[in-house]
Structures are given as C-alpha cells and as structure tokens.
Amino acid sequence: MNDVETETFLRFDNVKKSYDQKNLVVKGFDMQVKEGEFITLLGPSGSGKTTVLMMLAGFESVTSGDIVIRGKSINKTAPNKRNIGMVFQNYALFPHMSVAENLAYPLSVRKMPKAKIKERVAHYLSLVELSEFGNRRPGQLSGGQKQRVALARAMIFEPMLILMDEPLGALDKNLREQMQFEITRLHKKLGFTVIYVTHDQTEALSMSSRIAVFNDGVVQQCAPPSELYERPINAFVADFIGENNFIPGKITSVRDGKATVHTDGGDVVTQVSEGLPASGSCRVSIRPEKLFIHPTTHAHDNALKVRFTTRIYVGDFIRYYFALPDGTDIIVKVLNDLSAPEFEEGEEAQLLWLATDCIAFA
Amino acid sequence: MTSAAQALRTQRNKALPIGGDTHDIMTNSINTLNKEDAANAAREVRKRRLQAFLFVVPLLVFLVFAFVAPITTMLYRSIHNPTVANLVPDTLILLEDWSGEGMPDDSVLLQFAADMKRMANDRTSGQLADEINRALPGMSSVTKSTARALRRVEDEDIAANGATILLEANKRWAEAATWRAIRDAGPIYTSSYYLTAVDLERDRDGGIVQRDTQIYVKLYTKTLKMAVIITVLTMVLGYPLAFFMAHASSALANFLMVFVLLPFWTSLLVRTTSWIALLQAGGVVNSTLMWLGVTDEPIELLYNEFSTILAMTHILLPFMVLPLYAVMRGIDNSYMRAAISMGSSPLAAWYRIYLPMSLPGLSAGALLVFIISIGYYITPALVGGTDGQMISNIIAFHMQVSNNWELAAALGSLLLVLIVLLYWLFDRFVGTDNLKLG
Incomplete structure (x- = not known):
C-alpha cells in the first residue's frame, strides 16, 4: 500500500459535490493518478466531469471528500496558489494582449526577471511552432493557432498538472485531429500530467493513458482505452464507447466464464460480465466491426440468423443493417473491398463472430 | 512502360499547349465582365444604394427638421441681432x-x-x-x-x-x-453675446476685457465639476452591480435588471419629487436623523449641489449600468479563471484582465452619463436651489425670463462646442471604436 501511496501524484478521495444542497452532482469520486499520466474524464454532458475538473482547479468548492496532490490536501488552497495550468474550450486568451504578452502573463505574475521571461516565451513559442506570431493579437490567429497559444500559456510556468476542459470542442474535424497529435506530442516531450475533459470518445481513445467514463455523477469504469473498448464493465460503457449491437436473450447456462444465451436468431456463446446471474434475461453486446457476414474466411464460433434491411455506403467501409426476427437492429461494418456482399431487401443472411468478441450484460 | 501508356502520354503532351491556350481564354472570359454584365452589376449596386437610402429617409427628414435646422438657427442667432x-x-x-x-x-x-x-x-x-x-x-x-x-x-x-x-x-x-x-x-452681426457668455466685454476702444460680474465661466466650471462627480459616482455604484449581475444566474440578473430599469419607467418628475420628499427639512431623512439624535435641527439637504448630484446620480445610473452589463455579459468566466489558474490573485486578475476587457462598457457608460449630465435641466431646476444650478438652467432663464435669446443661443452653442471638444478628446485618448453601447 505504501508503494502505491508514494507513486500516486494526485488522488481523489470520495469526492462529492452538490450545488443546491439537495442533489449530488458528483457522487463519491475516487481516482489515483500517477505523475505523467494522461487521464481523460469522458461522459455525456451533465455527468459531472467538468465539475470534477473545476473542483481540482479550485473554482468550485468540494462538498465532501478530499483532493490530494503529493500527499497534501488542496481543498483549502486558493486556486491561484495551486500551480495548475488550465486550457479552456474558448481558449481564454486575453484579447487586449499580444500572444507574447499572453505567454508572459503567468511568468510576470511570478515576478520572473524580464530577460528570463523573454527567453522562456521565445522557447515556448517555438515549441508550439508559433515563433513568428509573438506580436500578433489573439484576434488575428486561427482557431488552431489560438489553441496552441493557450496550450503554451498553460505549460509555460511549468505547473505540476495541466487541466484541459474540452479544449478542441470549438475546432473543426481536421484541426481537431492535428491538435490531438500536437497535445500528445507535447505531453510525451515534456512529461506533464494531464486531466482532460471531453465528451468526444475518439479524442479520449486516441490520446489517453487512462479514461474515466462518467455517467450520472459516478465513474462507471476507469481503464486504458483498449481495455475500455474491448472489455467494457457494463452496458453503459459498452454503449457509450464506440458503436455496439445489443442482442436480447435468455441465459441458459454459465460455465468457466462463458455463458450460453438463447436469442431470437439462435444460441450464442459469450463472455460474462461481472455479476451476471446464472439465469434470466440478458443483453449480448457485440461491436459492428467484429461481425462477419457468411461466407467468411474469418474464424468464428457464433452464428445468428438475420434478415437484410439496408446498406449505407460510407466510403472506407459499408454499414449493413440487419434485423432479428424480433425486430432488433444489428449493424455490421464491412471494409469497402471486393468481399462486401450485395443483398436483396428481406433476404436472409448469417452473421458470424468469435465468442471472445462478445459480452453478456445483465 | 507499355506501348499503350506511351502512346497516351505522347498524345497528352501534344494536346497540352492547346489545352493551355484554351485555359487562358477561359479564365479571361470568366474573370472579366462583358458590357451587358457590367451594366447589370452597376444597376444592382444602384438599386441597393437606393434601397439603403430609402430606409434612412424618414430619419433623415426628421433630423433635418428637429436637429440640424434648430441648431443652425441657434448658432446663427447667437451672432445675429438685427433688432x-x-x-x-x-x-x-x-x-x-x-x-x-x-x-x-x-x-x-x-x-x-x-x-x-x-x-x-x-x-x-x-x-x-x-x-x-x-x-x-x-x-x-x-x-x-x-x-x-x-x-x-x-x-x-x-x-x-x-x-x-x-x-x-x-x-x-x-x-x-x-x-x-x-x-x-x-x-447686425456681433460677437458680444459670445463675449458675455465667457464673462468678457469690449471696452470703449474695442479691446476685450473682463466683465465686472463673473457668472458664466464659473457656471461652466461648476457644471463640468458636477458632471465629473456624477460620472464617477455612477461608475462606483454601477460597476460592481453590473459585475454581479453579469455573473449571476439569468433569473437573478433579470430580477435585478428590473430594479435598474425602474427609474426609467417612472416619470422623471415623480422621481425628482420623491427626492424632495426624502430630503426636505421635515423629510424622511431629516426626521430619522433627528429621531436618532444625530442632529438637533434639520440639515440642509435639499436645494443645493448635494441634492442635485444625488438625484442626478440616481437618475443616470441606468445609463452606466446598461452598457457595462452588456459588455460584461460577453466576457466569459474563463478569462478570470485562466488568469487565476496562472497564479494571479483575483484582484490582480481583475485589474489586468477584466478591467481592460470591460473598458468599452465603462467608457461608453461614462461618456453617456457625462454628456447627459452636462446638459441636464429638470433635476437641478427642481432640487438645485441657487447653489445647484447648472448651465442649462441659466440658458433656460435667458430664454424664458430675461428674454435674451441671443445670449441663450451663445451659451448653448458654447455648451455644444464643449461637448464636441470633450468627445474629440475622448476619441483621442480612449478611442470611440472602444465604445460598446449595447
């Protein structure tokens, strides 16, 4: 236990928050963050993730529980004494100051000598590849450039922690991908710890060391991206992260961590989620890209009889819509190559997949 | 390379110069207008201009009759006396x-x-x-x-x-x-009214000398002083209120806004009269003070500079709060938060970040209040007594009582010049593009 304690950089201890003295917005949040980790708080809007970030930054008080950095509670520390950098969705660059003045602000607040400030500002401008832009006003920059300035400004005073509140929410898709890459690059290069809030799951999956999925004020699962995607702990996570098909059925037997489930399209063997009962109804979750349409060369041990509804041409892949006899929609993603089959409407088809690729949830 | 591909390439190479020429011709004919196009485009522009003009015609006519003409008449009258x-x-x-x-x-x-x-x-x-x-x-x-x-x-x-x-x-x-x-x-044309308006006159030899009685310069100075005091007071009272409202929930902000606008919805006379009821010798304030034993006899609160400034601050406060509120509403919380997260104390963050960002509202409010109070008439007339009179009261006096319209016109013109001058100074040092009125 002691080892964990020394390694833990930031710890949330049963943190709760209520705004109206009646309802909890954050209901007992626990998390341990190691130095240098990139943690993403992911969840639908109103799930409490931003509130957690604001409590960490000190702009919202903690109703109960403890936020601990390096073994010291910061609940009572004023926000300007926490030494936490922050990046906002609207960038929050000071419009009446030039880019260089914006970067110099946290340093001048710390009474750093002028020459040193100049040097540091130049260094960080080159770090975000904006060396030429020091004299511009924020209003003269594009969205991506603004966000890079905001990033540099949050890093320049070398805070122990950088918080990002949906920093890429205002950018278009291409820029967003560029900036994701940029943030990851800087994070790897400088090694700071990041707490990142977003509702965009692709962003979360591609950047984070660990993701905490929020819903309704509670963390549903906190795990590395691949684990979150492959082994969701419950139906909410399975549904929220990526696309998923849910096939309703009845559990007929559970043995050695595998369950046999009777569905409308035939019996299937699935992996078992925690706390799944030995009998009763359940939902089998399976990703659209893990399903294959008969005939296929891929390995498989489950088969399901379905009817073809329609297919949508997306470009790099094709989405097939099938329906179970009871009406449940099943989506299949097929790479757009010569093997993508054609169907008549209402034609019968068979879907195949591996038992290790699906999980049954209660 | 196969022979077919080779053949295709040579063909393409041959075709290239021709293709290039066609391209040049194409862009030329695309980028320039022919005669008919040009006429159409010009007609379009003319039509849009005419439409724009028609939109402002009613206001233009109104302004000429209600603003330009009277002011020109006033300016003319101040130097023209053919009686x-x-x-x-x-x-x-x-x-x-x-x-x-x-x-x-x-x-x-x-x-x-x-x-x-x-x-x-x-x-x-x-x-x-x-x-x-x-x-x-x-x-x-x-x-x-x-x-x-x-x-x-x-x-x-x-x-x-x-x-x-x-x-x-x-x-x-x-x-x-x-x-x-x-x-x-x-x-018929004389500068004597302007000289009188700045307390000067011509002596027997036509030289310009000071008049024996100094009235108007003193009055202008006092008017400016009072306007400055009122502006500062509305700033001091309005800024924190606007700040609070801008960051309160919209329900609370709307509720408070009603109180800010309340003075707008009640008649000016009612508001001013209520100040009389409050401040007069037997009024609410004095009786409370006497009941508390603070003073034995009523304090002179009414009919002086104090009451004028007090009542005018009350009346002009919305002009300060509204532009301030509008500007502050547009300043996101995140600016202050960003500054604070970077280690700035809240007060320093306010001074270096929030204040400059709210300056357009502050200067717009200040300009509004200042200019309105410089020419204010009704409140000083009602609660000002002799001590609290402002320049507009003297102008009214010359128009209604002493029947010296020429002098009133000269005084009014000087007031106009003063305001234009102050506006110019403001533009010089603060910049009108920094104004935000809503």
Missing part, C-alpha cells in the same frame, strides 16, 4: 460719424426723436428699450417714458427742436454712454 438696426436705421447711420466722446450732433438727436415717435406709435419702442437696457441697466424705463412723452408731439415740433424735447424728456439722453450703448447695439 436695433431695424428699429433705428437712420439714427445708426448718423451715429457712424460720431467720435464716441461728448454729445453727438443735434442731427442725431433729431433723427432719434423722430424714430422714437414712430416706434411709440408702432408700439415697438419696448423692443428698443430691452436692447439698450442690456448694455446699460436702467435704460428700459427711460426709453419707454421718453417714447410715451414723444408720442403726442407734432412732427413739425420734432423736426424743429427734437433734440431739446428729447433732453427734456430724460436727462440720460445727454450722456455719451447712452449713445454709445445705442451705437454698439447697432451692428
């Missing part, structure tokens, strides 16, 4: 030869006596009496009584010994000062 020149034109011509020392010639007196008789019969002698009286106090009654005396005298008598009759009617006609006053009131 005396119209009443006694011949006397004025004869007076041109007079040196200004000793008595003028008898011919002048004769002509003046004849003019007086005509004016007495036309009932226009009163106008002349007013004009001379302005330069030389006491001349009003002298002129009027003389006119009465001359009305019954026969024309032949006046022609024969008009001078004697005039001097018998009142001995002030024997003074050179009287004739100088008439002569100096003669010119």
Whole structure:
C-alpha cells in the first residue's frame, strides 16, 4: 500500500459535490493518478466531469471528500496558489494582449526577471511552432493557432498538472485531429500530467493513458482505452464507447466464464460480465466491426440468423443493417473491398463472430 | 512502360499547349465582365444604394427638421441681432460719424426723436428699450417714458427742436454712454453675446476685457465639476452591480435588471419629487436623523449641489449600468479563471484582465452619463436651489425670463462646442471604436 501511496501524484478521495444542497452532482469520486499520466474524464454532458475538473482547479468548492496532490490536501488552497495550468474550450486568451504578452502573463505574475521571461516565451513559442506570431493579437490567429497559444500559456510556468476542459470542442474535424497529435506530442516531450475533459470518445481513445467514463455523477469504469473498448464493465460503457449491437436473450447456462444465451436468431456463446446471474434475461453486446457476414474466411464460433434491411455506403467501409426476427437492429461494418456482399431487401443472411468478441450484460 | 501508356502520354503532351491556350481564354472570359454584365452589376449596386437610402429617409427628414435646422438657427442667432438696426436705421447711420466722446450732433438727436415717435406709435419702442437696457441697466424705463412723452408731439415740433424735447424728456439722453450703448447695439452681426457668455466685454476702444460680474465661466466650471462627480459616482455604484449581475444566474440578473430599469419607467418628475420628499427639512431623512439624535435641527439637504448630484446620480445610473452589463455579459468566466489558474490573485486578475476587457462598457457608460449630465435641466431646476444650478438652467432663464435669446443661443452653442471638444478628446485618448453601447 505504501508503494502505491508514494507513486500516486494526485488522488481523489470520495469526492462529492452538490450545488443546491439537495442533489449530488458528483457522487463519491475516487481516482489515483500517477505523475505523467494522461487521464481523460469522458461522459455525456451533465455527468459531472467538468465539475470534477473545476473542483481540482479550485473554482468550485468540494462538498465532501478530499483532493490530494503529493500527499497534501488542496481543498483549502486558493486556486491561484495551486500551480495548475488550465486550457479552456474558448481558449481564454486575453484579447487586449499580444500572444507574447499572453505567454508572459503567468511568468510576470511570478515576478520572473524580464530577460528570463523573454527567453522562456521565445522557447515556448517555438515549441508550439508559433515563433513568428509573438506580436500578433489573439484576434488575428486561427482557431488552431489560438489553441496552441493557450496550450503554451498553460505549460509555460511549468505547473505540476495541466487541466484541459474540452479544449478542441470549438475546432473543426481536421484541426481537431492535428491538435490531438500536437497535445500528445507535447505531453510525451515534456512529461506533464494531464486531466482532460471531453465528451468526444475518439479524442479520449486516441490520446489517453487512462479514461474515466462518467455517467450520472459516478465513474462507471476507469481503464486504458483498449481495455475500455474491448472489455467494457457494463452496458453503459459498452454503449457509450464506440458503436455496439445489443442482442436480447435468455441465459441458459454459465460455465468457466462463458455463458450460453438463447436469442431470437439462435444460441450464442459469450463472455460474462461481472455479476451476471446464472439465469434470466440478458443483453449480448457485440461491436459492428467484429461481425462477419457468411461466407467468411474469418474464424468464428457464433452464428445468428438475420434478415437484410439496408446498406449505407460510407466510403472506407459499408454499414449493413440487419434485423432479428424480433425486430432488433444489428449493424455490421464491412471494409469497402471486393468481399462486401450485395443483398436483396428481406433476404436472409448469417452473421458470424468469435465468442471472445462478445459480452453478456445483465 | 507499355506501348499503350506511351502512346497516351505522347498524345497528352501534344494536346497540352492547346489545352493551355484554351485555359487562358477561359479564365479571361470568366474573370472579366462583358458590357451587358457590367451594366447589370452597376444597376444592382444602384438599386441597393437606393434601397439603403430609402430606409434612412424618414430619419433623415426628421433630423433635418428637429436637429440640424434648430441648431443652425441657434448658432446663427447667437451672432445675429438685427433688432436695433431695424428699429433705428437712420439714427445708426448718423451715429457712424460720431467720435464716441461728448454729445453727438443735434442731427442725431433729431433723427432719434423722430424714430422714437414712430416706434411709440408702432408700439415697438419696448423692443428698443430691452436692447439698450442690456448694455446699460436702467435704460428700459427711460426709453419707454421718453417714447410715451414723444408720442403726442407734432412732427413739425420734432423736426424743429427734437433734440431739446428729447433732453427734456430724460436727462440720460445727454450722456455719451447712452449713445454709445445705442451705437454698439447697432451692428447686425456681433460677437458680444459670445463675449458675455465667457464673462468678457469690449471696452470703449474695442479691446476685450473682463466683465465686472463673473457668472458664466464659473457656471461652466461648476457644471463640468458636477458632471465629473456624477460620472464617477455612477461608475462606483454601477460597476460592481453590473459585475454581479453579469455573473449571476439569468433569473437573478433579470430580477435585478428590473430594479435598474425602474427609474426609467417612472416619470422623471415623480422621481425628482420623491427626492424632495426624502430630503426636505421635515423629510424622511431629516426626521430619522433627528429621531436618532444625530442632529438637533434639520440639515440642509435639499436645494443645493448635494441634492442635485444625488438625484442626478440616481437618475443616470441606468445609463452606466446598461452598457457595462452588456459588455460584461460577453466576457466569459474563463478569462478570470485562466488568469487565476496562472497564479494571479483575483484582484490582480481583475485589474489586468477584466478591467481592460470591460473598458468599452465603462467608457461608453461614462461618456453617456457625462454628456447627459452636462446638459441636464429638470433635476437641478427642481432640487438645485441657487447653489445647484447648472448651465442649462441659466440658458433656460435667458430664454424664458430675461428674454435674451441671443445670449441663450451663445451659451448653448458654447455648451455644444464643449461637448464636441470633450468627445474629440475622448476619441483621442480612449478611442470611440472602444465604445460598446449595447
């Protein structure tokens, strides 16, 4: 236990928050963050993730529980004494100051000598590849450039922690991908710890060391991206992260961590989620890209009889819509190559997949 | 490379120059307008301009009638005074030869006596009496009584010994000062009203000197001082309120906004009268103070500078709060939070980040309040007493009581110049593009 304690950089201890003295917005949040980790708080809007970030930054008080950095509670520390950098969705660059003045602000607040400030500002401008832009006003920059300035400004005073509140929410898709890459690059290069809030799951999956999925004020699962995607702990996570098909059925037997489930399209063997009962109804979750349409060369041990509804041409892949006899929609993603089959409407088809690729949830 | 591909390539290479030419021709014909296009485009622009003009025509007409014309008239009136020149034109011509020392010639007196008789019969002698009286106090009654005396005298008598009759009617006609006053009131275009408006006058030699009584410069200074005090007070009261409202929930902000706007919805007279009820000797404030034992006798709260400033601050507060609120509402929380997260104390963050960002609202509010209070009339008139009078009250006095419209026009024009000057200064140092009025 002691080892964990020394390694833990930031710890949330049963943190709760209520705004109206009646309802909890954050209901007992626990998390341990190691130095240098990139943690993403992911969840639908109103799930409490931003509130957690604001409590960490000190702009919202903690109703109960403890936020601990390096073994010291910061609940009572004023926000300007926490030494936490922050990046906002609207960038929050000071419009009446030039880019260089914006970067110099946290340093001048710390009474750093002028020459040193100049040097540091130049260094960080080159770090975000904006060396030429020091004299511009924020209003003269594009969205991506603004966000890079905001990033540099949050890093320049070398805070122990950088918080990002949906920093890429205002950018278009291409820029967003560029900036994701940029943030990851800087994070790897400088090694700071990041707490990142977003509702965009692709962003979360591609950047984070660990993701905490929020819903309704509670963390549903906190795990590395691949684990979150492959082994969701419950139906909410399975549904929220990526696309998923849910096939309703009845559990007929559970043995050695595998369950046999009777569905409308035939019996299937699935992996078992925690706390799944030995009998009763359940939902089998399976990703659209893990399903294959008969005939296929891929390995498989489950088969399901379905009817073809329609297919949508997306470009790099094709989405097939099938329906179970009871009406449940099943989506299949097929790479757009010569093997993508054609169907008549209402034609019968068979879907195949591996038992290790699906999980049954209660 | 296969022979087919090779063939294709040579073909393409051959075709390239031709393709290039076609391309050039294409872009030329695409980028330039032909005659018909140009005419169409010009017609489009003309149509849009005409539409835009038609939209502003009603306001333009209104402004010309309600704003440009009256102000031009006022400016003209402040230098144009043909009354005396119209009443006694011949006397004025004869007076041109007079040196200004000793008595003028008898011919002048004769002509003046004849003019007086005509004016007495036309009932226009009163106008002349007013004009001379302005330069030389006491001349009003002298002129009027003389006119009465001359009305019954026969024309032949006046022609024969008009001078004697005039001097018998009142001995002030024997003074050179009287004739100088008439002569100096003669010119149709005069700067004398502007000189009076800044407490100056012309001496006998035409040099500009200070007047004995200093009224207007002092009044302008006091008006400016009061306007500055009122502006500062509305800032001090309005800024925190607007700040709070801008960051409160919209329900609370709307509720508070009702209180800010309440003064707008009640009649100006009611508001001002309620201040009288509060501040007068037996009013709410004084009776409370006396009941508390703070003072034994009522404090003079009403009819002075204090009450004027108090009431005007109350009335003008919305003009400060509204632009401030509008600007602050647009300043996201994150700016202050960003500054604080970077280690700035809240007060320092406010000073270096929030204040500059809210400056457009603050300067717009300040400009509004300042300009409105400089020309404010009703409140100082009601609660100002003699002490709290501002320049507009004197202008009103000259228009309604002393009937000196020319001086009122000169004072008003100076006020206008002052405001334009202040606005120019403001533009110079703060910049009007920094204004945000809503």
